[in-house]
Amino acid sequence: MSVGLAQGDxxxxxxxxxxxxxxxxxxxxxxxxxFTHSGKMxxxxxxxxxxxxxxxLGATRTTAAFANALGFAKTIPVIGxxxxxxxxxxxxxxxxxxxxCIRPAARPNYYMALYDQGALSDFSFVDVDAVQSxxxxxxxxxxxxxxxxxxxxxxAKEGAWPVPxxxxxxxxxxxxxxxxxxxxxxxxxxxxxxxxNLVVNEL
Amino acid sequence: xxxxxxxxxxxxxxxxxxxxxxxxxxAAIETVSxxxxxxxxxxxxxxxxxxxxxxxxxxxxxxVMTKAGVxxxxxxxxxxxxxxxLMGSLLVGLSTAQALGMAxxxxxxxxxxxxxxxxxxxxxxxxxxxxxxVLLVSGGHTLLAYxxxxxxxxLLGITRDDSVGECYDKVARTLGLGMPGGxxxxxxxxxxxxxxxxxxxxxxSGYEFSFSxxxxxxxxxxxxxxxxxxxxxxxAFVDACLDVLxxxxxxxxxxxxxxxxxxxxxxxxxxQVRACMQNITKQSGVTLCLPPQKWATDNAAMIAMATWDxxxxxxxxxxxxxxxxxxxxx
Ligand SMILES: [Zn+2]
Numbered sequence: 001m002s003v004g005l006a007q008g009d010x011x012x013x014x015x016x017x018x019x020x021x022x023x024x025x026x027x028x029x030x031x032x033x034x035f036t037h038s039g040k041m042x043x044x045x046x047x048x049x050x051x052x053x054x055x056x057l058g059a060t061r062t063t064a065a066f067a068n069a070l071g072f073a074k075t076i077p078v079i080g081x082x083x084x085x086x087x088x089x090x091x092x093x094x095x096x097x098x099x100x101c102i103r104p105a106a107r108p109n110y111y112m113a114l115y116d117q118g119a120l121s122d123f124s125f126v127d128v129d130a131v132q133s134x135x136x137x138x139x140x141x142x143x144x145x146x147x148x149x150x151x152x153x154x155x156a157k158e159g160a161w162p163v164p165x166x167x168x169x170x171x172x173x174x175x176x177x178x179x180x181x182x183x184x185x186x187x188x189x190x191x192x193x194x195x196x197n198l199v200v201n202e203l
Numbered sequence: 204x205x206x207x208x209x210x211x212x213x214x215x216x217x218x219x220x221x222x223x224x225x226x227x228x229x230a231a232i233e234t235v236s237x238x239x240x241x242x243x244x245x246x247x248x249x250x251x252x253x254x255x256x257x258x259x260x261x262x263x264x265x266x267v268m269t270k271a272g273v274x275x276x277x278x279x280x281x282x283x284x285x286x287x288x289l290m291g292s293l294l295v296g297l298s299t300a301q302a303l304g305m306a307x308x309x310x311x312x313x314x315x316x317x318x319x320x321x322x323x324x325x326x327x328x329x330x331x332x333x334x335x336x337v338l339l340v341s342g343g344h345t346l347l348a349y350x351x352x353x354x355x356x357x358l359l360g361i362t363r364d365d366s367v368g369e370c371y372d373k374v375a376r377t378l379g380l381g382m383p384g385g386x387x388x389x390x391x392x393x394x395x396x397x398x399x400x401x402x403x404x405x406x407x408s409g410y411e412f413s414f415s416x417x418x419x420x421x422x423x424x425x426x427x428x429x430x431x432x433x434x435x436x437x438x439a440f441v442d443a444c445l446d447v448l449x450x451x452x453x454x455x456x457x458x459x460x461x462x463x464x465x466x467x468x469x470x471x472x473x474x475q476v477r478a479c480m481q482n483i484t485k486q487s488g489v490t491l492c493l494p495p496q497k498w499a500t501d502n503a504a505m506i507a508m509a510t511w512d513x514x515x516x517x518x519x520x521x522x523x524x525x526x527x528x529x530x531x532x533x
Contacts, residue, residue: 026522026523027298027301027302028302028305028522032305042305057253058290058291061253061257061291061294061298065260065296065302066298067302068261068299068302069260069261069298069299069300069302069303070302070306072264072265073275073302073303073306073307190261192257193257195250195254
């Protein structure tokens with residue numbers, strides 16, 4: 001878990017570098033640390049952004065519940081950010097390409113999507129074969145972020161698989177994506193984590 | 204400082220929020236049941252439960268506060284269930300409560316759900332005279348506790364396996380009676396004759412319970428008797444359950460000489476359980492306390508009520524979720 005506090009595009013606090021909460025899952029501890037370190041107060045907060053996954057359901061639920069309640073209590077917007085939008089933005093900055101994002105879901109399935117110039121497409125909850133053909137389809141035009149191990153036999157027959165880029169985004173990337181959303185007029189009061197049931201329903 | 208506690212209960216499949224004062228008066232309560240979401244799975248499905256809590260919790264809080272005409276300044280504290288319960292469900296309640304406490308600048312307490320059940324007896328009306336014996340029987344729990352006074356809890360025994368309510372539900376399924384199992388079994392049992400002798404697990408000594416053996420014997424009986432009578436099997440099953448419960452309760456009455464016996468939890472709604480407990484207490488001169496059913500099942504008013512104990516006793520506000528919290532833990 002990580003928490004940041006920013007004023008405009010100035011990142012005032014980043015729990016990844018400013019505090020060591022040693023793997024704590026207590027959101028309140030992170031948020032309190034953000035205020036203590038930055039000298040700001042809860043009443044200074046005008047908007048909350050949250051990573052809504054796909055990711056660990058426990059963590060995304062905890063942070064979504066916390067963010068929604070903060071927004072409710074202070075009457076401020078709470079805006080969700082898709083994890084693949086973050087990763088895509090982060091990876092595209094260094095590779096200057098579209099990004100295929102993949103994350104393991106409940107076995108044996110995966111979440112995947114294509115991030116291209118600020119937009120996500122083909123977000124889905126799929127099996128191994130679908131992931132492989134998706135990667136093959138985009139392998140010459142896109143970079144590839146996420147956790148996925150390819151079946152060697154298939155790889156040998158069809159040529160090497162692309163090398164994945166580490167799949168975590170920095171707080172700076174998070175802030176950039178959040179500001180883009182904010183400036184494009186996004187304004188919601190509740191966020192909900194992306195979960196398999198919903199993806200399946202959407203398909 | 205306000206004089207109401209905002210209670211939040213999300214340990215299982217109901218999202219419940221209530222406002223309760225130090226006397227146990229309930230200013231407002233709202234409970235959203237997830238029954239329909241889970242009925243197609245034949246049980247509580249944890250992922251869906253936690254998602255449903257997330258969707259329901261803030262609207263329910265808003266509704267309760269509006270209904271009571273209460274703003275954050277009227278709140279003394281927030282009390283939220285931290286266990287026992289389903290991890291994903293507990294986390295939603297705890298995180299929400301923590302954020303509200305932080306934003307409104309009021310203390311937030313993580314509360315033991317079992318203490319809530321026990322304190323539920325005094326909601327709206329002081330009913331419990333001490334020392335007291337409390338039998339908690341529901342789908343989630345089966346326990347017997349001795350209370351020397353309001354603040355002193357002694358766990359006498361819990362179930363080693365299934366809860367009574369779980370056992371009722373499983374037997375109902377075995378008998379093809381559908382959900383919710385408890386009322387269906389009770390109706391059948393009332394029309395049957397208890398002419399089959401099912402085992403009474405752990406009845407001979409102590410205060411611990413065990414119901415999985417009883418459940419299996421019912422299943423075995425049904426498998427081996429093609430022509431069984433559902434009413435008689437239900438009656439014999441209820442008879443065995445009541446025999447175990449009443450024997451343990453009577454043991455407690457004889458050994459500990461309580462002034463009151465309180466029966467709480469969803470299973471306390473069973474007419475057979477009520478009649479049986481009335482019978483025991485009449486014979487032994489103990490006052491029987493059967494609080495209204497709305498307080499006997501999971502609800503946030505009981506959590507708010509228990510929160511007052513934490514405040515008055517200066518118990519630390521531990522907000523870490525504990526799916527296996529025991530009665531003796533804060
Ligand atoms: Zn309960």
